[in-house]
Amino acid sequence: MLAGCAGDPPPVGSAPNSPVTALEALPRPEAGDVVRSTRLAFVGPFSELRVEVFGVPDMQRDVMTDGEGNFSFPLVGTVAAAGKTLNDVSEDIRARLAGRYIRDPQVTVNFKSSTNPLAVQSLAVTVDGQVNRAGAYPVVGRVTLMRAVALAGGVNEFAKLEDVVVFRNVGAKQYVGIYNLQAIRRGNYSDPEIFPNDVVIVGDSPARRQFKDILQVVPAFLSPLILLVREL
Incomplete structure (x- = not known):
């Protein structure tokens, strides 16, 4: 069964009426993405x-x-x-x-x-959903998905480890990556890097439900699902 799951996923982007495009990995943000994000700063937990x-x-x-x-x-x-x-x-x-x-x-x-307080606020990742301390946390050095969840106090008893969604804006495009923390812990794939202004949601998120038809045929256990959602 696992051997069958390890095959290449279907070409999501070429499916009829598909609103998204599948990619191999979340692209790294550009320098301009951080600059644009400093226009407004919002107060959060522990500010x-x-x-x-x-x-x-x-x-x-x-x-x-x-x-x-x-x-x-x-x-x-x-x-x-x-x-x-x-x-x-x-x-x-x-x-x-x-x-x-x-x-x-x-x-x-x-x-x-x-x-500069605006710059300080922008250099953070937002972690929400089924974690113990939802909020914005500074990105200092290299921060991975597992590390970001740990900064938020880890997952709580209601968390679904296979339902971890990362939102990222790069240029004029919005991407979403759907990950399985259990698969990362088992070494099925590497722990992805998280960047400032990423939004991490742990749990049965609306983003994952939106792509439920695609997820039924994509082997999320052995590989993450990376999608180009829309042009901003």
Whole structure:
């Protein structure tokens, strides 16, 4: 049975009405992909922030968001910052202070970093799905798929190890790679490298369900499935 699975997969891209093209591997991102990604930076779990209310020394402090991207601030209470820009967080705090505590508060929020905060945020991989600590994690040195999952605290009890999806934008194209962590652990194929701005989803993801008809005939156990999904 395994010998039969080891054969070449069918030419997915040439199938009638196929919306995708099969490739041998995920292409490496280009330098321009990182540059484009630095236009906006979003707050996530464990982000270090500097919050300042002009003219109020007691309300100038460093904070760190928790695992869900929240933090507490005096007179405001809990601020849900995950997925918001710095301007969004500033406006949220300003609106809660205005009128009740300070007539016209001027609030600034910045990433607490000695380097360009937008660049720092861009050099990260996002790990989501059935992991213990979903979030964005810095890509320092060479990071593989197994390492990225480990940075997110490993998989939880509901994870499907055969359902691990990696999204990657290269140039004007979007790619998706579907991997099996059990197969990687067993040495059936190598642990793929992960790059900044990749999105890793562990579990029964919508991306895998979208390609369920293709997956029925592709030997995902002995090789990953790499697809060119669409032009951006």
